[in-house]
Every structure is written in structure tokens, then in C-alpha cells.
């Protein structure tokens with residue numbers, strides 16, 4: 152159940168992101184799209200991992216893995232923003 | 244060697260394949276690849292979906308020195324020595340007995356130990372010592388099998404039902420699970436694993452040990468010698484999962500309750516399974532810890548690998564199991580021994596040695612012999628020190644199970660993913676996985692009240708969660 156909810160949330164996030172790029176006329180290459188999609192897949196994986204720990208009752212595990220993997224997700228997000236989104240917005 | 248033999252270099256290929264299988268969903272037993280010594284398989288039912296290398300029949304997953312390895316005398320094991328060996332007779336009282344006396348005699352409150360805990364522990368051991376009452380008898384005792392005369396109908400032939408011996412073997416394992424085992428396997432009996440004697444079989448004369456010999460067709464006790472016919476060359480090894488949360492209470496009464504529960508189920512299942520086999524017209528000797536060494540028999544029967552902690556580690560339940568066995572002349576088809584990276588992982592992991600309160604688990608390399616007379620030399624392994632373990636332990640300590648990274652509350656996809664890495668035997672990753680396991684809080688002691696506050700469904704390990 153929680154997994155479905157998370158899946159729905161992340162998919163909606165992706166759809167919103169996609170319409171945002173269209174609305175702003177951003178030019179994103181196929182290769183860049185692949186990096187962005189991979190980031191969303193990774194985000195799903197991190198969320199699923201944290202949920203699994205919580206369901207198992209291992210809250211410390213959820214916190215530790217959430218921090219480590221979540222940190223990597225944040226860095227990934229920053230890099231996407233800096234090198235893909237900002238640049239493609241400038242082109243406009 | 245075939246093209247797709249597993250080597251470290253195939254890491255990425257395997258990882259991709261494993262992920263595809265994880266994503267695609269897992270169902271029944273399937274062969275993933277061939278290896279030098281057998282095949283890599285995945286089976287929901289037998290191995291909890293973890294990847295396991297099923298070895299060829301002639302491959303054994305341990306090294307023996309046949310010059311040194313001899314049958315062990317039951318009189319030499321630590322439980323027997325406790326009642327006859329002068330070195331053991333004056334041993335210090337175990338912590339378990341002391342605290343129990345304190346509670347019962349009202350000598351004082353024991354922190355974190357309640358009457359609830361003692362009640363659960365005391366009741367769980369109820370059937371554990373039934374060998375005194377003949378549960379582990381070599382002969383059929385009173386009951387419906389004899390009452391209906393089933394054992395006298397001659398030996399059952401599976402062909403009567405158009406079954407093969409493979410199917411008949413599966414039926415016997417099915418019966419073992421039906422009677423309460425968590426998993427079962429069959430091996431050809433290696434006589435080296437039988438004790439060379441039976442220590443105080445009637446439990447009356449506690450200094451007496453009667454020899455056990457191979458008999459042509461002689462069976463049972465004759466002139467103070469126990470005979471096991473050579474035709475009894477199969478062993479059905481059965482394992483019983485212990486409650487995860489009980490073991491997590493170690494060292495404590497609830498861990499003893501989980502252990503006692505395992506012992507009681509051993510007695511029930513081994514004896515009923517033996518009667519089932521007798522009802523089919525074959526001979527059967529059920530045993531808990533007696534008759535022979537359960538762990539090597541279980542390894543031969545494909546139930547797991549030996550860990551640093553001296554315990555069998557099963558792919559599905561980890562070290563959280565107890566073992567029993569039934570020796571028989573029913574010509575069952577043996578299973579293959581398995582490997583899934585335990586030895587290699589234990590070489591990098593010291594958690595059980597670090598958390599053993601009595602320092603009974605070695606933290607070095609495997610050796611060919613131990614330092615105690617209760618160790619049986621001749622196998623390359625980690626030899627634990629049974630005397631110091633027993634003296635701390637009573638039966639309340641299971642720290643070496645509690646902290647083991649193979650001990651998990653369920654077999655979720657997360658743990659499966661980690662097992663994929665363990666099976667790859669990529670040593671450098673082991674240390675990272677152990678650190679993460681610790682940081683995540685696995686292996687921490689569970690307080691008594693946390694155990695009791697859980698609802699029943701959670702505190703009794705749900706078997707379906709381990710599938």
C-alpha cells in the first residue's frame with residue numbers, strides 16, 4: 152500500500168517535472184533525459200528501501216540508509232539542476 | 244567448466260541477471276548458472292529465494308583430514324562431561340540458574356526479568372527432555388502405528404502408488420514439515436558422524452557409555468552394545484526455526500524460551516517422523532542431540548553451511564535454527580550439499596566472536612583442531628570452546644545468533660539483495676555490509692518488555708515472511 156502511494160507520488164513528480172520542462176521550452180537531450188530518469192528511478196529505490204526498513208521495524212536502519220542514500224540523491228538533484236536545467240533554461 | 248561458470252569477473256553480468264530476477268519476481272526453484280562444483284540455484288521453498296550453489300554429489304563443502312578425523316565419543320561432549328568429568332563437576336553455577344533461583348526463592352528482583360519471561364521459558368522446555376521417557380526410542384513405542392499393525396505390513400514400495408523414489412523422498416520431507424520442521428533434507432549417512440558410544444542411555448548410571456557398532460542386521464541393544472545395521476544408511480536432517488524476537492533478547496530468559504521451544508519441537512517432530520517411517524515398514528532412529536553430530540549430517544543433507552560461531556547457517560533462517568535427525572534404512576534420495584558464501588563472509592566478519600560474553604568463539608583463521616577435549620579434530624573449521632560457552636550460557640545466551648548478519652526477521656527484497664552480494668564472494672564488500680548492518684541496528688538486544696508489547700503476530704515469527 153505504502154509502496155503504491157510512493158510510486159504514485161514519484162510518478163506524479165516526474166510528470167510535473169516533464170510538463171515544467173515543456174512549459175519553459177527547455178531543450179534537453181536524450182542523454183540528459185536518461186540521467187534525469189535514472190535519478191527518479193534511484194529516488195524510488197531509496198524510498199522503497201526506507202519503507203522496507205520501517206515496515207520491518209528497523210527504524211535506525213531506515214534513518215542510516217535514508218541519510219546515506221538520500222544524500223546521494225540530493226547531490227544528484229543538485230547536479231541535474233546545475234548542469235542540465237539551468238543550462239537548458241539559458242538556451243531559451 | 245562451462246562458459247557461464249561463475250567467476251568474480253562475471254560480477255556485472257551476475258548483478259544484472261540478479262536484478263532482473265529481483266525485479267521480475269521470484270517463484271519456484273530454478274537454475275541460474277553452472278559453477279565449477281555444481282549449479283547456482285534459487286528456490287523459494289528451500290532457500291528463501293536466496294541464490295545458493297547446489298554442489299555435485301561428490302563435492303562436500305568442508306575439508307576433512309581422514310587421518311585425524313575419528314568418530315567422537317558422546318561421553319566427551321560437554322553435556323555428558325558435566326555429569327562425570329571431575330573437571331566439570333565443580334564448575335561454577337551458570338548465570339541462568341542463579342537468577343532463576345533468585346526469582347523463585349524471592350531472593351531479590353532481577354532487573355528486566357519478569358515472571359512472564361520465566362513462565363514462557365519454563366513451559367517451552369516441556370518436551371525437550373522427553374528422551375528420558377522414550378521419545379527418542381529406537382523401537383516403536385505405544386501408539387496408533389503399532390495399534391493398527393502398520394509396521395508389520397512389510398516395506399512400502401512407492402511403485403504401489405506409481406511414485407518414484409524421488410517423489411517418495413519428497414513425501415517424507417513433506418511429512419517432516421507437516422510434523423513441525425521448518426525445513427528438511429536427506430543425506431547418505433556418513434558413519435564418521437555417528438558417536439562411537441551412547442552415553443548413559445538410560446540416564447541412570449551417569450558414568451556409563453555403551454559402544455555403538457555397525458551391525459550386519461543386528462539392531463538395537465545386544466549384550467551391552469548398540470548396533471546400527473549398515474542398511475540404515477540414510478539420515479533425514481530436520482531444522483526448526485527459532486523465534487526471531489526471542490533470540491534477540493539474548494542473553495535472557497526469552498532467548499532460552501526460543502531455544503527450549505526448538506528443543507521441544509525437535510522431540511515431537513523427530514519422534515513422529517520416525518513413527519511415520521516405521522509405519523511404512525522401515526527402521527527409524529530419531530534423535531535430537533544424541534546418536535551423532537547433527538551439524539555435519541545437516542550440512543551433508545544440504546541444509547546449510549557452518550559458521551564461525553560453530554552453528555549451522557541455513558540460507559532461509561540463518562543461524563536461528565535447531566537440528567534433529569532420523570536415521571533410517573528407507574532408500575531415500577539424498578540432497579546435495581550447498582554453499583552460499585558463509586565461510587568467506589565469516590572470514591571477514593567477527594561479530595559473533597566480538598559479542599560472545601565468554602570469549603568462546605575464535606577470532607582467527609580456521610584450524611584443524613580445537614583446544615577442548617569436547618572438540619573433535621580433523622575438520623578445517625572454527626572450533627568454539629564448549630565449556631566456557633556452557634558455563635556462561637545455561638541456555639539463555641544466543642548472542643552468536645542474535646548478532647549474526649545472516650539472522651534477519653524476514654527475507655524481504657532488501658535482504659535478498661544483500662545476499663546476492665554475499666554469494667558473489669566479493670570480499671571487499673563484506674566489511675561495508677557488516678558496518679551497515681551494525682549501523683542499521685541489527686543484532687541489538689531486544690528488551691523483555693519490547694518483546695511482550697509486540698502483538699502476537701509479530702512476536703511469533705511468521706513462516707510465510709521467510710518465504
Ligand code: SF4
Pocket residue numbers: 598599600601602603604627631632633635636640641642643644
Ligand atoms: S551461546 Fe553465548 S556464550 Fe555460547 S558461544 Fe554463543 S555467544 Fe558465546
Ligand code: SF4
Pocket residue numbers: 550551552588589590592593594595596643646647648649
Ligand atoms: S556473526 Fe559473522 S562471523 Fe559469526 S557466524 Fe555470523 S557471519 Fe559468521
